[in-house]
Every structure is written in C-alpha cells, then in structure tokens.
Amino acid sequence: MLATLKIAFKKINTRFMKLFMTNHRLLTITAVTALIFIFSCQKDQSAHKSSSEDLVLEAGVSENIMQSTFDDVFENVAGIDGATAGEDLGIYGSVGFGIFSGQATGLATEQPATRCFTVSVTPRERGVFPKTVVIDFGTGCQAIEHLRKGKIITVYTGPLHIPGNSAVTYFERYQVDSFKVEGKHTILNATEPGSNQRSFKRTIDNARLTNINTNFWLSWSGITTMTQLEGNGSPLYPIDDVYQFTGGKRGGNANGKTWSSTVIIPLIKAFSCRWISQGTVEIRVNETVGLLNFGNGACDNAATVTVNGVSREITLR
DSSP: OHHHHHHHHHHHHHHHHHHHHHSOSSOOHHHHHHHHHHHHHHHHHHTOOOOHHHHHHHHHHHHHHHHHHHHHHHHHHHTOOHHHHSSOOSSSTTTOOGGGOOGGGTSOOOOTTTOSSEEEEESOSTTOSSEEEEEEOTTOEEETTEEEEEEEEEEESSOTTSTTOEEEEEEEEEEETTEEEEEEEEEEEOOOTTOSSOEEEEEEEEEEEEETTTOOEEEEEEEEEEEEEEOTTOTTOGGGOEEEEEEEEEEEETTSOEEEEEEEEEEEEETTSSSOOEEEEEEEETTEEEEEEEEESOOSSEEEEEETTEEEEEEOO
C-alpha cells in the first residue's frame, strides 16, 4: 500500500506540476485533495486492509490538506482590507491579504474594480459592532487561482487587530474547485495586553471537506495558537511575518478512519515561504504513532512521515 501511495504521488506530481508552479503560495486544493480522495476510494474498492503505517501516512497527508484549506480561510478573514470593509477589520490595514491582497504585497492583486466576488458589510457604520461580512462568489468566481462558489460569512466582534476581538466564520454552499467546505472557524486575537508580539487562537469546529464528485470527505476539529515571531514591528506589512504554530487536531474520513495530531515541536511558517519549513507533528492512529517532520528550516516542499522507524517522504502543496 505504501508503494501504491508513492506511485500515486508521482502521478499527481507529473500531472499537476505546471499548475503548482504557477499558483499562488496557497495549497492547490484540487490536486492534493484528489490524491487522498483517489487513494481512499481505491482502498475501499479493492477491499484491501491498510496497515497501521499506511493509515498514519494517509492521516499525515490529510492533515496537510485540511491545514492548507483553513489557512486559506484565515488569510481571507484576517486579510480583509480597510477600503473593502469601510474600516480596518482585519490585521493588515489597507494592504489586505488573501483574496484582498494589494499591490504592496507583491502578490496576486484583486482590486475592487476587477474582483469577481462581492462583499457586503452589515452594519456599514464605522465603529458599530458586531459586524457581519459576507463574501459572495456567486455561482462561480476565479479568485487567487481557484474557482470558488457560494459564500464565506464572518461575524467580527471588533477590529481583529485589537486584542480580545474575534471573528467567527461560517460557510454557505461554499466550494473551492470541486470541494465543498463546511464547519466553523474562529479567530481570537489572544495578544497579551501591552505586548508587541501578536498571537491568534484559531478554533476549528466540525470542519468538513467533501469531494462533490465522489462524496468522499475529510473531517477536522481542534485548536491552534499562532504566535508571531518576526515582523511584529511592522504590523501592516505582512512580507516579513514569521509565525509559530502549536496545538492539536482530531480528524476522520468517509471510510470510518480517525486520527489525532499534536504539535510536539512548534511549526514555523514564514510569509516569504510557501510551505511550513520546520517543526514536527505527532500523528496517532489507534495505538500506532507516527511523526510528520517538516524539516530544519529550509524553504522547500518536502516533509517526512516516520512510523515504526520507517520514513516516507511526502510532497507539500
């Protein structure tokens, strides 16, 4: 089975290489999720019983998929720019981030005049909270290299750059490419009063990513703390930001498989790097424990899953 998965990775890499190379720094959800969904369906159809090592490897890939999916959500919710919202609701002021990236970031630009999605803010009056923001992609909208549909709905208790404020996000028929996104995503600005080191607590409740073509799904719940290690002195300039991630999750899939994950060496993610470059996650499936290692700080797309002394390299997207 590990050999089968390795072959599947190679095929996916070949088929989607050009797409990956031209995409924004976020995960190409279609390609990578297709891998785990195809892998899972093949296992189910062949009625093959996977070993514990196989299941840990599968869980490691699933963790990567779900993490990238909800990092996209975070970046859009925290990245809303002041001009769009009528005031600075996010954490990057007028610069924006994610689908709201401005030219100052050097990333793909989605200016209001050319955006394919609409944004409504209720109430629109400045300083009046809670405030509900609806990002509506309609029946199909190409934003940051992905075809999106439906709505992202976020309720802000106050500007997210101010400690103590939060943003709770739900989804209404929201899809990214061929995958439906569901669940609840909460961002809390947990920065200590008087501290110049920003920290955000992210809670994922009943998240589910479903392939609308096969109905195969992945589920995910848990809490992550993001602590900003670098770039705190320039809060409205995201390019120099480096974050540390700690916390844990629980996941599952349509085949009845479940797993848990815990960060045992903090994960490091720099804005300037497309991938997590450092840190280790412990993944537990039943009584089997594996380690997902992201490396020693080099900016590359390689990670290693080790189970019972046997290591397999996986490719991050």
